[in-house]
Amino acid sequence: MPHASLRRRLPVVAIALALVGGPVGVAAIERGKPRARPPQPFRIGIVAPARSDAALDRLEPYRRRVGEVLGVEARVERLPDERALVAALVAGRIDQAGLSGAGYATARRSCGCVEPLVVPRAADGSAGFHAVVVVRTGSPITAPRDLDGRRLAVAGERAIVGRRLATALLTRDAGSAVTPRLETVEGPRAALAALIAGRVEAAMVWSTLEGDVTEGYGRGTLHYAVAAGEANMADLRVIWTSPVLPHGPQVVQSRLDEARRRALGEMLIDLADVDPAAYEAIEPVHGGGFLRIGASAYAPYLDLIEPPPAPAATTGAVPAGAVSSETDRPPSSTRAAADR
Structure with a gap:
């Protein structure tokens, strides 16, 4: 039989060992586990001069809204023109962008990796x-x-x-x-x-x-x-x-999970009513709100763009001549000007 004094000391020793060795042991176990990666930021692409803080300020209400809805950090990536915007989508460097109809068709034919979510309506309700x-x-x-x-x-x-x-x-x-x-x-x-x-x-x-x-x-x-x-x-x-010929859509990467695509689409549909400042930030030309739209609506544009060579889908290249600075919206839009 252990001595009585030894029996009294055993719980104290066990507690001391737990206090000293417990955290070390837990840390060792934690070091052996793979750490969960932080969620990737949601990247919104826009056409703007690289050093233009005014463009970032203008888009801030929309960036903030997207972050709140998706529950992740939202970032704005500036590209010099629509060709660069399309190339960034094809290469997977951005997750969302507003494109002209021809720009969307180019991206779709280049990689099949983007899909239209919504299209803006003009004040008269036409899309x-x-x-x-x-x-x-x-x-x-x-x-x-x-x-x-x-x-x-x-x-x-x-x-x-x-x-x-x-x-x-x-x-x-x-x-x-x-x-x-x-x-x-x-x-x-x-x-x-x-x-x-x-x-x-x-x-x-x-x-x-x-x-x-x-x-x-x-x-x-x-x-x-x-x-x-x-x-x-x-x-x-x-x-x-x-x-x-529909106005240019807001597009997203097809690889985004369905829940995010659905949440973003629902947010955009309600945006003009729920958050007019955010709507104006992302759609300064057509003030009639967004409508849902699918790829089939852009068939005339898609039929115009020839499928690119296979390397384009992996390098982020854009078919030459597919997107130009002359775009397809009515006057005063930076993405398109059909009446020029």
Whole structure:
């Protein structure tokens, strides 16, 4: 039998050993365990000068909102132009960005790694526009097939929507045998002016085709010309329209988990009502709020962009000529200007 004094000392020794050896033992065990990685920040890409603090200040309400909704740090990454923005998405260096329709199509064709979440609506509720060919009232041109050999005013080579996409869609509907004589002008407003002045026989413009016809519809080249007293709809006739070409979307990386994509999409849908400052920060042009949209809505853009060579998906390269500085939104947007 142990001595009584020894029995009394054993609990004290055990406690002392626990106090001295316990933390060391726990630390040794913890060192053997893999440490959990901190959550990756959510990276929002924007087009802005690299040293422009004003761009960061403008986006701060949106950055803060995203961080609160997703429960992670949100960062803003500045890129010099849309080509660089697309390349950053393709390379996985950013998680979200607002793109033009052509920019989204380029990223999608390059890597298949992005998806559109929402599209902004203009104040009139429209979420897109149409490419439109107009002629003077009384013209013998009554259908796209009649444009063969006729002078058609279109925007310059850098205009992806106003020229490349619009003429591709027109050729699809008119037939490849129909070849108008393209007369290059500064943009849709100049094209319409050339038509009214009689220098061409048709003009490629854009319109929502919604609203009062006598006012040139609600938004677009015709509307602006009528409002400025430069045109009268009684003197013009529409002979062809493209499918709806949606405004540029807010896109995210497809690899983001479904819960995050859903949370971000729901936040964007409610953003204009719940947090107007954050909405204005991320969408300063179209004030009508966001609508959900899918990839199929951008089929006209996707069909225009040729699939790139295989290395593009791994290097972050962007097909040459796929994205230009001439973009596809109405005036005063930095991402697109369909009426230039």
